Amino acid sequence: MARNKSRVVPFIILIITLGLLSGGAYLLYKDTDAPQITITPDNGFITFTTPIAVNINDAESGLKAVKIVLTQGKKKTTLKEQTLPKGTFDYNQEIIIKKKQIKQGDFEIAVWAVDSSLAGFGSGNAIIARGNYTLDTIAPKITVQTSTHNLTQGGCALILYTLDETPMKTGVKSGDDFFPGYKQPNGEYACLFAMPFYSDVKTFNPVLVAEDAAKNKRTSTFWYHTNAKKYKHDNINISDRFLSTKMPQFESSFPGVTNPVDLFLKVNRELRVTNRAELRKLGLDTSPTFLFEKKFLRLPNSASRASFGDRRTYLHNGKKIDNQTHLGIDLASTRHAPIPAANKGRIILAAQDFGIYGNAVIIDHGLGLQTLYSHLSQIDVAVGDVVDSGQIIGKTGATGMAGGDHLHYGVICSGIPVNPYEWWDETWIKNNITSKMDQPSD
Numbered sequence: 001m002a003r004n005k006s007r008v009v010p011f012i013i014l015i016i017t018l019g020l021l022s023g024g025a026y027l028l029y030k031d032t033d034a035p036q037i038t039i040t041p042d043n044g045f046i047t048f049t050t051p052i053a054v055n056i057n058d059a060e061s062g063l064k065a066v067k068i069v070l071t072q073g074k075k076k077t078t079l080k081e082q083t084l085p086k087g088t089f090d091y092n093q094e095i096i097i098k099k100k101q102i103k104q105g106d107f108e109i110a111v112w113a114v115d116s117s118l119a120g121f122g123s124g125n126a127i128i129a130r131g132n133y134t135l136d137t138i139a140p141k142i143t144v145q146t147s148t149h150n151l152t153q154g155g156c157a158l159i160l161y162t163l164d165e166t167p168m169k170t171g172v173k174s175g176d177d178f179f180p181g182y183k184q185p186n187g188e189y190a191c192l193f194a195m196p197f198y199s200d201v202k203t204f205n206p207v208l209v210a211e212d213a214a215k216n217k218r219t220s221t222f223w224y225h226t227n228a229k230k231y232k233h234d235n236i237n238i239s240d241r242f243l244s245t246k247m248p249q250f251e252s253s254f255p256g257v258t259n260p261v262d263l264f265l266k267v268n269r270e271l272r273v274t275n276r277a278e279l280r281k282l283g284l285d286t287s288p289t290f291l292f293e294k295k296f297l298r299l300p301n302s303a304s305r306a307s308f309g310d311r312r313t314y315l316h317n318g319k320k321i322d323n324q325t326h327l328g329i330d331l332a333s334t335r336h337a338p339i340p341a342a343n344k345g346r347i348i349l350a351a352q353d354f355g356i357y358g359n360a361v362i363i364d365h366g367l368g369l370q371t372l373y374s375h376l377s378q379i380d381v382a383v384g385d386v387v388d389s390g391q392i393i394g395k396t397g398a399t400g401m402a403g404g405d406h407l408h409y410g411v412i413c414s415g416i417p418v419n420p421y422e423w424w425d426e427t428w429i430k431n432n433i434t435s436k437m438d439q440p441s442d
Helices: 002-029 240-253 260-282 426-438
Strands: 036-040 043-046 051-057 063-072 075-083 090-096 105-115 126-135 142-144 150-152 156-163 169-174 177-180 189-194 207-211 217-220 225-227 233-237 303-306 310-316 319-326 329-332 338-340 345-351 360-364 369-374 392-395 407-413 416-418
Touching: 036 105, 036 126, 051 063, 051 105, 063 090, 075 090, 142 207, 142 217, 150 156, 156 207, 156 426, 169 189, 177 189, 189 407, 240 260, 260 310, 260 319, 260 416, 345 369, 360 392
Parallel strands: 043 126, 150 225, 233 310
Antiparallel strands: 036 051, 051 090, 063 075, 063 105, 105 126, 142 156, 156 189, 169 177, 169 207, 207 217, 303 329, 310 319, 329 407, 338 392, 345 360, 360 369, 369 407, 407 416
């Protein structure tokens, strides 16, 4: 009996010891996950106003300590070091770099955190996260290379300039209009910009803009001269026959509008605005260099039926119903006349239904310069095609809002319609565009 008892006691002690060891091991290793660290942003360009957000969380054991260190070259600066109260599960810190802490150039932010678990024999689970940045607080330097920029209201000009760093955004800004600049093979930037037809000569004030990846922005003025242009006024009679013939094609765009005049107004106002917004987007689908050669061709043997900038008053049964501006030139020739590409370029639109324009083609000639051919009865090109000057791209027609067979021909500068007459003038192109591109850079 005594012998059995002597055997049981050690066994019980062994069981208790194993239990204690197991419990201790569980307490030590039940949390083996390190805290999670998020740094936003975790890379890129930084200025003295750019916040870097640090978020650390540990949902199981909670956080014990954090440390944030900035390193640039051999210099290390502790931005934050803190032992946290028990029960801290989230830690958030916004860092703003100060001028005394750093100089221009690359640097690193390292974030260290440890939790309150007993892992590692009581030292806790630790983790380090890093973010790599470049401090850049200096805006790009702009140097204008061209000296003359003459613009007529509704027309274009070309400016060349250099930058001392690669920009995220650059070009000419005038009011709410922006015309991108494009880097040329020689390192200069070229920007074709417009004085829109709706500009006021007295308030038109274009400036060059350059913004780098750190969002440092610089603007620069430049010399320019403007000429006002007076556009003529036309009355356009909208007949019931026109409404009954043309409006049904637009019914699906404005369901529930059954009155022909109301539908006409919807198309003439709202769809027109939509189409012009689409032209703005298409203006960005452009070559960074000019593709055209010499002057632009006109539809052969054609007569002008309406000009660019015509102020139109629309009448129905003698009553004024709307006002719009005609932003192209209507050219009439024989019915279904072949249409030559005005110049060399790339097809960026070949649409069977482009709103008020009907069947339409747009050719890109580079730097945002594009030509529009609309109301076509036939399209003979596809998006992506490269066409030569004079190549047939389709035939004239009466699709869209056209009242009869003709070509609505437009020239567009970064999505804004401009006066085609300038681009039919070889002397104007040479004096204002190509002579500048041909000038040797310093």
